Amino acid sequence: MSxxxxxxxxxxxxxxxxxxxxxxxxxxxxAAADLMSYCEQHARNDPLLVGVPTSENPFKDKxxxxxx
Amino acid sequence: xGEMDTLKKEADGLKAQxxxxxxxxxxxxxxTLASGVAAAPRVQLKNRKTLKGHLAKIYGLHWSADNRHxxxxxxxxxxxxxxTYTGNKVYAVPLKSSWVMSCSMAPSGNLxxxxxxxxxxxxxxxxxxxxxxxxxxxxxxxxxxxxxxxxDSEILTASGDTTCCLWDLETGKQKVIxxxxxxxCMCLAVSPDQNTFISGACDSSAKLWDIRDGxxxxxxxxxxxxxxxxxFYPSGTAVITGSDDCTLKMYDLRADQEVNxxxxxxxxxxxxxxxxxxxxxxxxxxxxxxNCNIWDSLKAEKVGVLSGHDNRVSCIGVPDDGLGVCTGxxxxxxKIWN
Numbered sequence: 001m002s003x004x005x006x007x008x009x010x011x012x013x014x015x016x017x018x019x020x021x022x023x024x025x026x027x028x029x030x031a032a033a034d035l036m037s038y039c040e041q042h043a044r045n046d047p048l049l050v051g052v053p054t055s056e057n058p059f060k061d062k063x064x065x066x067x068x
Numbered sequence: 069x070g071e072m073d074t075l076k077k078e079a080d081g082l083k084a085q086x087x088x089x090x091x092x093x094x095x096x097x098x099x100t101l102a103s104g105v106a107a108a109p110r111v112q113l114k115n116r117k118t119l120k121g122h123l124a125k126i127y128g129l130h131w132s133a134d135n136r137h138x139x140x141x142x143x144x145x146x147x148x149x150x151x152t153y154t155g156n157k158v159y160a161v162p163l164k165s166s167w168v169m170s171c172s173m174a175p176s177g178n179l180x181x182x183x184x185x186x187x188x189x190x191x192x193x194x195x196x197x198x199x200x201x202x203x204x205x206x207x208x209x210x211x212x213x214x215x216x217x218x219x220d221s222e223i224l225t226a227s228g229d230t231t232c233c234l235w236d237l238e239t240g241k242q243k244v245i246x247x248x249x250x251x252x253c254m255c256l257a258v259s260p261d262q263n264t265f266i267s268g269a270c271d272s273s274a275k276l277w278d279i280r281d282g283x284x285x286x287x288x289x290x291x292x293x294x295x296x297x298x299x300f301y302p303s304g305t306a307v308i309t310g311s312d313d314c315t316l317k318m319y320d321l322r323a324d325q326e327v328n329x330x331x332x333x334x335x336x337x338x339x340x341x342x343x344x345x346x347x348x349x350x351x352x353x354x355x356x357x358x359n360c361n362i363w364d365s366l367k368a369e370k371v372g373v374l375s376g377h378d379n380r381v382s383c384i385g386v387p388d389d390g391l392g393v394c395t396g397x398x399x400x401x402x403k404i405w406n
Contacts, residue, residue: 003072010075016248017082020287023324025093031305031323032098035348036105036366038303042347047391049108049349052406058136058153059116059392059404 090325098318098328102366108349111362111372116392117155119402121148125379126396127184128170131387132177138385138394139180140402141171147182149173149194152394152404161192161199174217179237181223183212189225191237203240208233214255216265224265224279226253232267234279246277248284254296260304268295274309276321288319290326297342297353301365308365310339310353318365330363332370341383346390354381360395374405 043049054060124144131138137158138150145166149159167185174180179202183189189205189212210228217223221237232246232253251271258265264285268274274295276286288307297310306320306327315331316339330351337357344351344365351363352374360381362372379398386393392406 007071007075010072010079014075014078014082016284016287017079017086019283019285021082021085021089023286025089025324026322027093027095028098028320028323028325028327029096029101031320032096032101032327035098035301035303035306035320035327036102038301038305039347039349039366040105042302043349045390046345046347046349047389048111048113048345048386048393048406049347052391057116057391057406059406061116 090323093323094325098366099368102368105366107367107369108364108371111350113362113372113374113393113405115374115376115403115405117152117404119150119152119155119404120400121150121157122146122400122402124166124400125382125398126400126402127168127382128172128182129383129385129394129396129402130172131385131394132173133175133388134177135387135389135391137173137177138387138402139171139173140383140396141168141182142400143168144400147171147180147192149180150402152392159194159199161194164190169211170214172215172217172223174220174223176220178220179217181215181217183215183225185211187211187227187229189215189223189235191223203237205235205240207242210252213253216256216258218258218262218279224256224258226256226267228252230269230271232256232265232277234282244280244282246275246282246284248275248287249273251294254294255298257298257300257307259300260302266298266300266307268298268309268311270294272311272313274298274307274319276307286321286324288317288324288326290317290319291315293338296338296340299342299344302344302346302348308342308344308351310342312338314338314355316342316351316353316363328365328368330368335361340381343384343386343393345386345393346388352384352386352393352395354384354395356380358397360384374403376403377401 165186169184341354
């Protein structure tokens with residue numbers, strides 16, 4: 001019967017919500033500070049942020065060199 | 069119905085409890101904290117390569133772990149594997165069904181997966197003399213929207229049947245089924261430590277799952293329409309989602325809530341795809357309006373744009389070494405930028 005189905009679904013939802021309600025949360029200030037710190041630490045190694053020197057750019061079009 | 073009423077009351081009570089718990093730790097905003105951070109440089113990336121070869125809309129792309137090869141899927145009925153350094157096509161894998169919606173490559177580079185409206189995930193081995201179909205994973209009751217390999221013997225899939233699934237490639241059978249979404253699952257991303265994954269769905273929520281036990285650990289709400297794209301922040305402690313509601317959001321896993329939002333009143337195109345630079349500072353988001361916007365993930369400001377496609381940007385990816393970003397479009401081209 002669809003009523004039993006609805007009850008089963010409702011029970012599952014309550015079970016899931018219980019799990020989610022029970023987790024421990026850290027303060028947004030700490031979470032955000034950690035994310036910012038991660039960015040900062042890795043920024044100088046982020047090629048798209050600091051730029052890729054032409055000589056090391058694997059995607060650059062390889063044009064034939066003319067040696068004068 | 070007595071029991072239904074009791075259950076509904078309990079559910080409402082728990083939802084209120086969750087909201088209160090989130091509010092209790094919401095002591096500041098990322099915007100406030102990031103105001104002291106130096107602005108990201110104005111990002112001007114150039115189109116270095118245009119990969120031409122598909123004959124119809126491109127629906128998916130995935131970089132190889134070797135940072136050089138890439139697989140793309142198009143509704144011309146083919147997967148193409150590219151050498152992005154030369155721009156050459158290395159393999160072409162013909163698909164039984166041309167209604168493909170996604171593709172992925174295993175970290176080993178030996179296998180590729182594809183699937184779509186055929187409700188199946190087809191695994192092909194590309195390292196033989198010619199690509200060979202290894203497995204057809206056939207149990208989802210809806211379209212295959214996304215897939216990601218954990219290794220050569222396990223793959224995660226997301227489906228329009230509202231479930232995600234972990235498959236054993238040796239047997240071709242489902243190992244774990246992840247059930248909790250109430251709308252089509254549109255995307256998934258695996259955590260850097262491979263213990264968890266996140267999924268985004270048409271029920272406007274993103275869910276964090278334990279890969280091994282199948283349990284949903286957390287649910288993130290806030291979007292007001294389908295979540296089409298999702299990615300882990302490189303630290304593994306936050307996720308970025310892109311939605312048909314034209315915004316992106318950053319959810320922190322440990323604070324269990326949204327900590328930043330990326331929107332622009334002038335933007336009224338849905339987000340189709342998302343990828344991050346290696347430090348996490350830059351978010352690349354593809355939109356329905358043919359562009360890819362670049363966002364500063366901390367300050368939530370637009371810092372650049374990738375324009376050049378003549379149709380919707382349907383997929384984006386940054387290789388593990390972070391040396392470039394690739395956009396794939398309904399205009400049938402892939403473009404590499406850095």
